[in-house]
Amino acid sequence: MFNGLLFFPITPYLDDGEVDLDELAAHIGRGVDAGAGGVFVACGTGEFSALEPGEYGEVVRAAVAAIGGRVPVYAGAGGPVRTARRFSDLAAAAGADGVLLLPPYLTEASGPGLVAYVREATREDLPAIVYNRANARFDERSAVAVAQLPQVIGFKDGAGDLDLMSRIVRAVRDEVDHNSFLFFNGMPTAEVTQRAYRAIGVPLYSSAAFAFAPRIALGYYDALEAGDLATLEALERSFYHPLARLRARGAGYAVSLIKAGVELAGHPSGGVRPPLTEVAPEHREELARILAAGLDALPDTVAADPMTTGR
Template sequence: MTTTSAFPALDGVLFFPVTPFTAGDRVDIPALKQHVDERVAAGPGGVFIGCGTGEFHALSAGEYADVVRAGVEATAGRVPVLAGVGGPLGHARECVAAAVSAGVDGLLVMPPYLVRGPQDGVASYIEAIAASTDLPIIAYHRGSAQLTLPTVERLLDLPTLMGIKDGVGDVALAQQFVRAARTHGRSDVQFFNGLLTAEASQSAYRAIGIPLYSSAVFAMAPEIALAFYSAYEAGDEVRQDQFLDEFFTPLVRLRDTTPGFAVSLIKAGVRLGGLEVGGVRPPLTSPTHAQVEVLAELLSTGRRIAA
């Protein structure tokens, strides 16, 4: 089959920016540009703007357009920029148009919200988004858009499918997806570990042929994320274990105390780093003062290990 040859080249730590809000609950574009510019300078392999960590679910179509445009401008062509699209199909199509206008390099197709359709409907949803643009797309396997092997085999017929991001954690199923791509001759399709705090599970994903992962930690502490990635690339299991035992595993425990903390804690960590990005929008909640103190101690430990 004919596939797209101009897929963005992604490598290294993948950066998912937060979306800053002012005290008046408006998107803070200057803070967002500073956040993206500083983190891109640290050396990620790509920027995923307006996605889960960026509170895509809480943005209006107009806010989304502003966020994506600011992300592209702040990145300034240094690495590829992909934007999240999803939710109601009509809204997703509006987001596609805004992302295309902003000049992104690709799209991460997130799930439709509230409703859960059969596999034919999930595939049709992703196909409908793909049909609205020539941009490469990544299908996000999670939530109300969990994929089966037959659905992945169907999606592999999309010439603009550049990747599948796994947010479910079924490693055996993920391995079947990887093997299906090989069988279909789709060596151009990339697979990503998109689990929350992906570093905690990445060794298992690498073993099944999925070397890429998203790092929410990079948004708040790039030095920690990069130091772990360096140990991961070098096969330094002793150093990886130290990060896992003293930083990532305690971070996961703190994260799991409250629904939505996969975003809320990252935003708190960015604030601890000196950039005022505001809180999260409902239905998410911000961590308590005591929880922020625990996070600060963990970040101090992580930075000590990184140094």
């Protein structure tokens, strides 16, 4: 179903702060043209937490129209359980192929509580991927229980506990399924950890970097598929590791830096909504240097990229 690198688009804003639906459609169209294998709209990178339901419906509808059935489109859903269900309903009405279920807010949760949350926040007729992150932390038992829900087709990890994740993969494969259940690496700057996730049976990953550096992200993806260690190491050294270090220098930079990167690539982003803050000018300059170094490290065989500024 998902074949290739997974694209997490930003949500661009106009100067007055409203969602820029035309630019969103253009951003998504460029990503799909460049080779994305699936689009996850209004998720973490797309500032789900900053969108109200009316905007959310328009964003998902615009994404579905821009994609035109070329690859699957999933939409974020989450927050209070009834609100999450409402977002699931809006995603279904807007034509999304499924939802990525993000954590509930401002509460701790037990395994059984999380299983009930997933059941009530999603629709039986709309595929859902469960995001293990923040306060939504599953263990082997609760992961197996959600994997048994008919609508849950995948489990995405953003917690980074590889010991636990390898046990979850094994338990779900042994007790529920087999081969078709999907596992995703959803760590911030997921490329940095993807070699390790792949080794424990998690072949799919989300790439926020793809939104502003598609040529680098696809170069890394192709090198992973081909087992090209020299390219993987060159791109980690020049781009992904410096990007992860820069990401750690500002709260919320996992999203703010991506929007700054989209601007560096020559496209408007409209900045971020609170509580996210803009990238500091010196960090923007550093991001430009990192982007240039990553592009320079690409093997000559990688095709010219339609999304960047002609480098």
